[in-house]
Amino acid sequence: MGARPVLLVIDDEPGMLALVERIVRPTGFELVLHTSARDALAGLAASPADVALIDLQMPELGGLDVLKAIREIQPQCGVILMTAHAAVDSAINAVKLGALDYLSKPLDIDRLRQLLSQAREDAERRAALLAAENQTAHRLELCGMIGRSAVMQELFGLVRRIAPHARTALVTGETGAGKEGIARAIHELGPRRQRKFVTINCSAIVETLFESELFGHMRGAFTGATDHKAGLFEAADGGTLFLDEIGELPGAVQAKLLRVIENGEVQRVGSMQPKKVDVRIVAATNRQLKTEADAGRFRSDLYYRLNVIELAVPPLRERLQDIPYLTAAFVEEFSVKFHKQIDGVSPAAERTLMEGRWSGNVRELRNVLERACMLAEGRSLTEREIQSSMPSTTAAPPRSTDSLDRRPTPPRSDDLDAIERDHIIRVLAEERGNKRAAAERLGLSRRTLYRRLERHQLVPSRDTLGSVGSPET
Numbered sequence: 001m002g003a004r005p006v007l008l009v010i011d012d013e014p015g016m017l018a019l020v021e022r023i024v025r026p027t028g029f030e031l032v033l034h035t036s037a038r039d040a041l042a043g044l045a046a047s048p049a050d051v052a053l054i055d056l057q058m059p060e061l062g063g064l065d066v067l068k069a070i071r072e073i074q075p076q077c078g079v080i081l082m083t084a085h086a087a088v089d090s091a092i093n094a095v096k097l098g099a100l101d102y103l104s105k106p107l108d109i110d111r112l113r114q115l116l117s118q119a120r121e122d123a124e125r126r127a128a129l130l131a132a133e134n135q136t137a138h139r140l141e142l143c144g145m146i147g148r149s150a151v152m153q154e155l156f157g158l159v160r161r162i163a164p165h166a167r168t169a170l171v172t173g174e175t176g177a178g179k180e181g182i183a184r185a186i187h188e189l190g191p192r193r194q195r196k197f198v199t200i201n202c203s204a205i206v207e208t209l210f211e212s213e214l215f216g217h218m219r220g221a222f223t224g225a226t227d228h229k230a231g232l233f234e235a236a237d238g239g240t241l242f243l244d245e246i247g248e249l250p251g252a253v254q255a256k257l258l259r260v261i262e263n264g265e266v267q268r269v270g271s272m273q274p275k276k277v278d279v280r281i282v283a284a285t286n287r288q289l290k291t292e293a294d295a296g297r298f299r300s301d302l303y304y305r306l307n308v309i310e311l312a313v314p315p316l317r318e319r320l321q322d323i324p325y326l327t328a329a330f331v332e333e334f335s336v337k338f339h340k341q342i343d344g345v346s347p348a349a350e351r352t353l354m355e356g357r358w359s360g361n362v363r364e365l366r367n368v369l370e371r372a373c374m375l376a377e378g379r380s381l382t383e384r385e386i387q388s389s390m391p392s393t394t395a396a397p398p399r400s401t402d403s404l405d406r407r408p409t410p411p412r413s414d415d416l417d418a419i420e421r422d423h424i425i426r427v428l429a430e431e432r433g434n435k436r437a438a439a440e441r442l443g444l445s446r447r448t449l450y451r452r453l454e455r456h457q458l459v460p461s462r463d464t465l466g467s468v469g470s471p472e473t
Helices: 014-027 037-046 063-073 088-096 109-142 150-162 179-188 207-215 251-263 289-294 300-306 320-337 347-354 361-375 383-389 416-430 435-442 446-455
Strands: 006-010 030-034 051-055 078-083 101-104 168-172 197-201 240-244 280-285 310-312
Touching: 006 014, 006 037, 014 030, 014 109, 030 037, 037 063, 051 063, 051 109, 063 078, 063 088, 078 088, 078 109, 088 101, 101 109, 150 179, 150 310, 168 179, 168 300, 179 197, 179 240, 179 280, 207 251, 251 300, 289 300, 320 347, 320 361, 347 383, 361 383, 416 435, 416 446, 435 446
Parallel strands: 006 030, 006 051, 051 078, 078 101, 168 280, 168 310, 197 240, 240 280
Antiparallel strands: none
């Protein structure tokens, strides 16, 4: 809403318009006056109003018809009806159709001003609510949370509801699905957004350094500790600590993390003095953490403290309708990054993206579009540029001549462990057993890849993966 609320007045009698103008002008409304209902409705589409005051009996269009049209053109506009032919039935119909109220002519000036004051307050509340919703949507987009599918809208709604309150949350989903984005959104939409959002990838830290990284250390606490160091909990004090790949946390550190959650205190390595911290903890995992806890590989008490709220991020294959929106956002981002003017993708290129098998989810889609934008020669990404940027495992197989109208169906499974196992086997085979290259493609550290190989009982060799060459260890 602008600096002054807009009141649209429609009455076929110029004298009535002049009277309303004299009554309303001192109230601070910006007035738009019309004797023609059709002209008023045409103008409303281009210039919205906050409140409309319309005559019920007009020769061109009746007031109830105008009310219905306003509800279609601008649903948030409040409507007050006025008539010289007061009738209870008409009043009831008007209210049922969404009118704020009903006035009889000659107008009760005090009542009119009271209704307009109420309508103005309603308009201001709606404007404030709309601004808050737009700000929320903008913050979600800044966090990479893009999607109009029902499953993502439901997830966004859950994020909005818990962000102001939750002290801990667990984000689950496949690698590359967007778990960190959800964690950032929880931070940005909550009261801690002015403080730090600190991240740690639990799979990328040497086990012996976990305690020092999380809780800090004192000088001389161990060999190489030449000075005091604050840990990530202290760095995130007042804000949010995001623990990615929480399933990789060593057992001893899990116990200390549980104490921090329960007591709100950290103790640096080598110190006997606990320190109070106020940190929201958002953890993420691509494992079935409940299964890990049941099997004794993850502390069940820590699992239940983290899993007060679980947010499950769906894989990209379960929300294919979001690909065009994600594509538009990524293309815009990389156009700026590479100083190119790329307006979008061709229809054929979009079909190629829609038919892809996105085992790496949104992260893989983003990487493909980054490569395509880097190679782009025109203002629209072509099918060839997309195909040349897609790994062979992502591109859809050629359509057979007897099923040209059938889209390839990507492998589906509700078992994330089975999906992960198959994906690791496929990547290792393509990298000819080179575990360093495979770990890089999978977005994992080599240590984490070794753990996954052990967990899935995989031994990358010529026997299990075909001719893979000499694995690099």
